[in-house]
Amino acid sequence: MIANPWYLFLLDPRLWCLLAFWAGAWLLNSELSKGRAAWVRYAVPLVFGVTVVVLWQAGVTAYGVNKIILPPPSDVIARMSTSVPTLWADLVQTFFKGALSGYAIGCSAAVLVAIAIDRSPFLQAGLLPVGNFVAALPIVGIAPILVMWFGFDWQSKAAVVVVMVFFPVLVNTIAGLAASDAMQRDLMATYSASYWQTLFKLRLPAAMPFIFNGLKIATTLALIGAIVAEFFGSPIVGMGFRIVAEVGRSSPDMVWAEIAVAALAGSAFYGLVALIEKRVTFWHPSQRN
Amino acid sequence: MKSIVPILSVLLTIIAVWYAAAVWMNAPWVYDQAARAEQTVPRPWQVAQATMNQDRPVLPTPHQVISELLRSTFGLPVSSKKSLVYHAWVTISGTLLGFVMGTTLGVLLAVGIVYSRSMEMSVLPWAIASQMVPIIALAPMLAVVMHAVGATPLMTKAVISAYLSFFPVVVGMVKGLRSPEVMQLDLLQTYAAPGGAVFWKLRLPSSMPYFFASVKVGIAASLVGAIVAELNQQAGLGARLLQGSYYGQTTQIWAALFLSAILAAVLVMLAGRIERRVLARMGMAR
Structure with a gap:
């Protein structure tokens, strides 16, 4: 069996989906943080927090991570x-x-x-x-x-x-x-x-x-x-x-x-x-x- | 050195109270032994004498702790599993690795926060909230996860230490990188200095006093992290504490506790020494 080259994970579409989501959320936040309104102070950290939770859930599900190592947030909430x-x-x-x-x-x-x-x-x-x-x-x-x-x-x-x-x-x-x-x-x-x-x-x-x-x-x-x-x-x-x-x-x-x-x-x-x-x-x- | 007399008298009082407490707490065992052997009730001074050197005292006396400390640091070969030097080394290596990781992460995060408004607004509240989480509660879980990923015990310990030490560094460095006055920033602007130069020649140097203040807090936090992480491991001062508590070896617990206190003091002092050297070289000695 031929060993997979180390860079193979870069070709994985799952990685790109997660990265795209991350970039999108980041863009949203940098646009939001230009605003001076009072609600921005709460919205920006909230978006960041939600992004992390979504990435956690999606990452764990997409890569099929063993639940014993890292359970998805939905399991924890349940x-x-x-x-x-x-x-x-x-x-x-x-x-x-x-x-x-x-x-x-x-x-x-x-x-x-x-x-x-x-x-x-x-x-x-x-x-x-x-x-x-x-x-x-x-x-x-x-x-x-x-x-x-x-x-x-x-x-x-x-x-x-x-x-x-x-x-x-x-x-x-x-x-x-x-x-x-x-x-x-x-x-x-x-x-x-x-x-x-x-x-x-x-x-x-x-x-x-x-x-x-x-x-x-x-x-x-x-x-x-x-x-x-x-x-x-x-x-x-x-x-x-x-x-x-x-x-x-x-x-x-x-x-x-x-x-x-x-x-x-x-x-x-x-x-x-x-x-x-x-x-x-x-x-x-x-x-x- | 005016305060040496008050400090010494406070320390002497503590030691005196300790001996008194040792007599008081160990005495029931003496009475118990006497009653079992059906002897006459021992006289008070006999009781006091018998509380000084018990094998498994409720509260070991100071001289017992010191002699146990000396015996297990100098009296045993360093490679022995019972040697405190060996356990202390395990703890220090985890502490320092975690501290370096935490400090690096903290400085990078602080630079990001200072230069990017969106990063400040999204990361800083969570960095603060992360300190509300009793991370130490995560230690047993993290040990399992890290083991599954194939990390060494050293790495597990370092991650927990890093988590505890990064926050003081972030807070201090954000303050420090923002400490240059508007006048100084304006001066660099009139020189048409590029952003990199402003960072390397003004912001970073002027953040150094803040950096060292956080380092002293961070290294102490790092040590606490390493000790707690070791509660789930085989070696280190934390493991030593846990074993002592399982087997009722109070003297061993106290010796490990003393050694970790000495370690904390030495690490903080070392950081203070380096701080003075660096600030003096930079012309910021106060």
Whole structure:
């Protein structure tokens, strides 16, 4: 048998159909993006996203890719619609119980500790470098230890999330508390405002853009922490558990469905925090348009 | 170096709290053993002593972790499967390969975004959305797919590392390539400089501080990616963590954890060193 020359795939009409579709969508987008209307800002990314999904579907179907390697989006959507109860149970276990409770505890602890540290220059000089150092460490590594300590259920996941979100929020809050300038603090002093009045009326509001920066970083970390912690042991429910189990059962459509749910939950969470930020820090230059 | 005293006192406090926690968490086992052997209840100082060097402590003491770390890095031949040097090398190679891939992709994407409005509008929102996806959840799936395609474990790890490190680079480089002021761009226009020259002589050089700021974030993210990818593999610090958790080897987990922390610190420091050198040569040292 004669070996096929390597360039044979270039002669394949399927490739040209896909490329033509891609080029068409790209042309549409470059025309669209010349417009200045408000809806263009949403239309262009939407067209891009739809193009990717269509190419994925068409590519997988046309080339007959093994469904175990890469299932077409239609399979994933079908799977999502038939297994809503499972997906919901996993979401509750991992996201609402594990990630959200850990997020709430970790973020409020970080803000409180930051306020406490802020009163003492000694602690500030000592803890800030250590905090910065720890914030860059691969903290997911403590997941196996915390799973051993707190058991397989959601408490250990929440504990991992607490540790993961703590340091980014702490570092940002400390930076934020230093954000009000000397002139403003002097003004509060001339009003003979107490420490707590200055804190609540000037310094915390001034710190909000920084705090929300930390809170937004922490949303992604919270979900990652909760899912990875489940890889080290979990009850038979939860997104991380389901992903590992379904990979083992070779049903990738369920894995992708779970990933899609995780992505939606993650985006919604981030969007919610960003929305609150917009309400709280409406005065900041970055929010004014 | 004014802050050395506060930092040291914070570190000493952490170590003290750690020892106290070790006594508190390991004590039940000591009482349990005593009760089983039907001895008299041990005195507090005996309990404290017995918690220091247990074989399978709930929380290993700092000196146990350090000695385990030293034993498994220097005490074993590098080729041994138990040597942490071997596992660390596996992790570093994946981290660096992924980091190079992610950075290259990130820079190319940033150039595209800066030069093409349609690319900016269609790709940037998705690049941001891609970070909302807990990619790490994809790691087990990706391992299967990459294996089916015939990729090596190293490549699988590198892909996940690259995914985690490309985003900071994109964001930083877009900011950096746009950092030249209008005045400077106008000057090049009056020289009738071609587009390529504007890029090589103005945009790229002025993006360097931003580039290095993102590199420091990206390399740390890359390491996290490599470690998580290794949870599905045979070798590397991540695999070491998982094995430790399966067999209840807490000291082994802590040693692997310490080594990955040291790796992260060294990588970030190295990036900072290179940053200072390069910026100094370019006359941008601050």
